[in-house]
Amino acid sequence: MTEQTSSYCQVGSFAVGNRLVDPHLRTVQSDRLRPNALTSGHRACQGCGEALGARFVLDAAMAATDRQLIVVNATGCLEVFSTPYPETAWQVAWMHSLFGNTAAVATGVAAALKVRGDTATRVIAQAGDGGTVDIGFGCLSGMFERNDDVLFVCYDNQAYMNTGVQRSASTPAAARTATTEARGREPGNAFGQGKNLPALAVAHEIPYVATASVAYLHDLEAKVGRAMELHGARYLHVLVPCPLGWGAASRDTIRLARLACETGLFPLFEAAHGEILSATPIRHREPVEAYLRPQRRFAHLFADPPRTDDIARIQAIADRNIGRFDLLGERAGKGSR
Amino acid sequence: MLRQIEGSRAVAEAVALCRPRVVSAYPISPQTHIIEGVGSLVKSGRLKPCEFINVESEFAAMSVSIGAAATGARAYTATSGPGLLDMAEAVFNASGLGLPIVMTVANRAVGAPINIGNDHSDAMALRDSGWIQLFAETNQHAVDLHIQAFRLAERLSVPVMVCMDGFILTHSVERVEIPTQEQVDRYLRPFAPQQVLDPAAPVSIGAMVGPEAFTEVRYLAHARLLEALVCIPELAAEFERVVGRPSGGLVSAYRSEDAETIVVALGSVVGTVKDVVDQMREEGLKIGVVAVTTFRPFPEQALGQALEGAHRVVVIEKAFAVGGRGVLGAQVDALVSDRGTKTYTVVAGLGGRSIPEASLRRVLGEAIRGELGAMSFLDLDRVVVDRELARMAEDPRRAPSTARVPRDVRENAARIV
Numbered sequence: 001m002t003e004q005t006s007s008y009c010q011v012g013s014f015a016v017g018n019r020l021v022d023p024h025l026r027t028v029q030s031d032r033l034r035p036n037a038l039t040s041g042h043r044a045c046q047g048c049g050e051a052l053g054a055r056f057v058l059d060a061a062m063a064a065t066d067r068q069l070i071v072v073n074a075t076g077c078l079e080v081f082s083t084p085y086p087e088t089a090w091q092v093a094w095m096h097s098l099f100g101n102t103a104a105v106a107t108g109v110a111a112a113l114k115v116r117g118d119t120a121t122r123v124i125a126q127a128g129d130g131g132t133v134d135i136g137f138g139c140l141s142g143m144f145e146r147n148d149d150v151l152f153v154c155y156d157n158q159a160y161m162n163t164g165v166q167r168s169a170s171t172p173a174a175a176r177t178a179t180t181e182a183r184g185r186e187p188g189n190a191f192g193q194g195k196n197l198p199a200l201a202v203a204h205e206i207p208y209v210a211t212a213s214v215a216y217l218h219d220l221e222a223k224v225g226r227a228m229e230l231h232g233a234r235y236l237h238v239l240v241p242c243p244l245g246w247g248a249a250s251r252d253t254i255r256l257a258r259l260a261c262e263t264g265l266f267p268l269f270e271a272a273h274g275e276i277l278s279a280t281p282i283r284h285r286e287p288v289e290a291y292l293r294p295q296r297r298f299a300h301l302f303a304d305p306p307r308t309d310d311i312a313r314i315q316a317i318a319d320r321n322i323g324r325f326d327l328l329g330e331r332a333g334k335g336s337r
Numbered sequence: 338m339l340r341q342i343e344g345s346r347a348v349a350e351a352v353a354l355c356r357p358r359v360v361s362a363y364p365i366s367p368q369t370h371i372i373e374g375v376g377s378l379v380k381s382g383r384l385k386p387c388e389f390i391n392v393e394s395e396f397a398a399m400s401v402s403i404g405a406a407a408t409g410a411r412a413y414t415a416t417s418g419p420g421l422l423d424m425a426e427a428v429f430n431a432s433g434l435g436l437p438i439v440m441t442v443a444n445r446a447v448g449a450p451i452n453i454g455n456d457h458s459d460a461m462a463l464r465d466s467g468w469i470q471l472f473a474e475t476n477q478h479a480v481d482l483h484i485q486a487f488r489l490a491e492r493l494s495v496p497v498m499v500c501m502d503g504f505i506l507t508h509s510v511e512r513v514e515i516p517t518q519e520q521v522d523r524y525l526r527p528f529a530p531q532q533v534l535d536p537a538a539p540v541s542i543g544a545m546v547g548p549e550a551f552t553e554v555r556y557l558a559h560a561r562l563l564e565a566l567v568c569i570p571e572l573a574a575e576f577e578r579v580v581g582r583p584s585g586g587l588v589s590a591y592r593s594e595d596a597e598t599i600v601v602a603l604g605s606v607v608g609t610v611k612d613v614v615d616q617m618r619e620e621g622l623k624i625g626v627v628a629v630t631t632f633r634p635f636p637e638q639a640l641g642q643a644l645e646g647a648h649r650v651v652v653i654e655k656a657f658a659v660g661g662r663g664v665l666g667a668q669v670d671a672l673v674s675d676r677g678t679k680t681y682t683v684v685a686g687l688g689g690r691s692i693p694e695a696s697l698r699r700v701l702g703e704a705i706r707g708e709l710g711a712m713s714f715l716d717l718d719r720v721v722v723d724r725e726l727a728r729m730a731e732d733p734r735r736a737p738s739t740a741r742v743p744r745d746v747r748e749n750a751a752r753i754v
Contacts, residue, residue: 070408072404079543080545083541084544084547085544085545088544090541091539093539095407095534095541095542096542096544098427100396101426104396104400104404105400105403106404107361107400109404109534111361111388112409112410112412113408115386115387139396139397142393142397
């Protein structure tokens with residue numbers, strides 16, 4: 001028998017719901033009696049970040065609300081792979097209406113609950129990035145502005161994966177998609193475009209806005225828990241890698257989700273009523289190259305000759321995030337760990 | 338209670354008597370006075386409990402209604418013209434999901450050119466959306482149809498559009514008998530939905546259906562809509578027993594029993610046609626009118642019976658299929674042409690243009706004399722149109738000038754009645 005070393009942080013981070021910690025500090029996911037709002041048997045791809053994200057978020061929300069939850073889902077991968085009639089993978093009251101109206105449908109659900117005096121049942125609306133930042137933005141902004149009692153969750157995989165990987169307003173610069181091909185003088189998605197939805201949500205001055213990642217489960221569950229303690233319009237933006245659309249190995253979903261944060265490309269923060277409250281510091285800073293290289297959507301950046309100019313522009317985006325959110329704790333006087 | 342009241346306000350009162358629990362709306366002329374009225378009744382506390390939600394678009398208005406109805410709340414909204422088209426995707430979704438939403442459509446033209454006046458282009462564009470479509474002839478009729486609409490929608494789990502002519506009905510003040518709350522409560526009981534979003538008994542609503550079952554699902558929706566043809570007369574009869582006034586139904590005939598010429602129309606123009614029928618009857622002509630109250634589902638049997646014996650049917654329509662024929666006209670033609678009945682489609686009242694009695698008398702006379710074309714446009718300014726057609730013939734790439742036509746029409750305005 002060979003000897004293995006064992007460490008507290010089994011994957012080099014605090015990502016897993018570690019069974020060594022006290023029960024009350026464990027994640028909802030580590031509980032064998034977790035709700036499994038999105039249960040097994042659905043048709044998502046292997047390594048799907050969105051399926052993982054949806055289960056993490058909804059299980060945490062069900063735990064926070066004593067399972068008194070109604071979920072409204074936009075058209076997209078999450079809807080298609082979970083409910084091919086007559087099957088359903090949902091173990092929660094769930095409804096799908098259209099692609100662009102999810103926030104408004106959720107407003108209607110919340111209004112129906114309010115009018116009959118049901119204060120226990122809570123409402124979550126969920127969509128991919130297309131259903132949030134593009135076609136769903138009108139209804140989402142309206143829901144924010146009216147401060148309707150809905151938590152809207154965006155599972156951001158940065159393109160229209162369900163229809164075959166076309167660009168959305170959440171697709172990062174330089175990324176190859178089916179409508180931003182990696183050819184020509186400016187290969188991939190253009191620089192200087194796109195919508196920063198978390199920032200737009202903060203600008204609506206709603207009670208709660210947060211970003212989260214499937215790589216940081218404790219952090220994600222804590223943010224869902226805080227969101228469910230509050231009423232009014234709330235927004236959670238979760239980065240969910242897509243092995244198919246990103247051209248990444250299925251086993252790398254969590255790794256890429258973590259690298260997005262560690263490079264500074266996807267800052268984790270919380271905001272309330274228009275003010276940034278806190279940001280999660282980067283523990284091990286990585287250059288953007290470490291995040292870009294494993295993804296085929298960025299392969300043209302590393303061709304011969306490499307696009308060092310574009311890589312530098314992406315690094316500048318990460319550096320700007322790090323400065324803006326003080327992700328290295330420099331302004332807080334802590335420095336990088 | 339008999340009241341002198343604006344049509345929109347009367348409809349708002351009728352809707353409030355039906356106790357909707359969620360009302361969401363986006364303002365658009367000429368629907369505005371309806372939602373202002375409902376909003377006012379909610380604010381004043383006369384309609385409670387009710388959530389009145391000012392949304393950012395008609396698409397959102399219908400979507401909020403979808404969410405509310407799926408959660409078991411009686412839901413209502415109202416719109417007009419372009420607003421109906423803005424929500425079109427959600428309109429189809431509401432019927433597909435079997436949600437008994439009631440919506441007033443204050444009928445308005447659809448641009449370009451932008452026009453807030455009345456015609457039926459909006460409702461006709463969504464005639465195949467799987468909703469029941471009822472057309473009101475008067476404001477009294479509009480009030481009665483709304484009350485019946487909630488009952489009908491919830492009986493069948495099918496949404497209902499109550500169409501009333503924008504401005505002509507919505508903005509006219511006339512005498513309307515508003516039923517009492519006690520009467521409406523007796524007729525319309527609290528909403529008991531067939532399926533709701535409920536954490537205690539979770540269901541998944543709105544699943545994806547592929548080609549293996551989609552045809553069957555659509556067929557069943559069709560069969561369900563056809564059930565309304567049985568249901569509507571029953572609910573109209575019950576309405577009469579409770580409220581004491583006949584109203585609603587599939588079709589409504591006026592002096593058509595022995596008529597050789599029958600006019601068929603939707604909505605408020607029927608009133609004008611009735612006056613013209615009376616005048617022509619006095620002149621000894623055998624003429625009558627049949628109003629189509631229920632346009633969707635299409636009452637083939639009832640309308641076919643009402644048109645039996647007619648030599649000719651003249652369909653007056655406030656919409657048409659551009660590049661095709663009339664919409665109602667084509668359906669009427671399909672119904673009676675086998676019997677040798679001649680049909681005529683007269684497109685009239687587009688974009689709020691008035692439909693004068695004299696013009697109606699003229700086309701009906703032409704139809705009786707066999708001088709009317711199969712499809713014609715009432716009071717079309719031939720001079721202006723021919724001049725523009727000639728210009729277009731000179732340069733085939735040129736589209737009709739939307740800038741020049743109104744100017745030319747103004748020059749010829751004296752010739753329009």
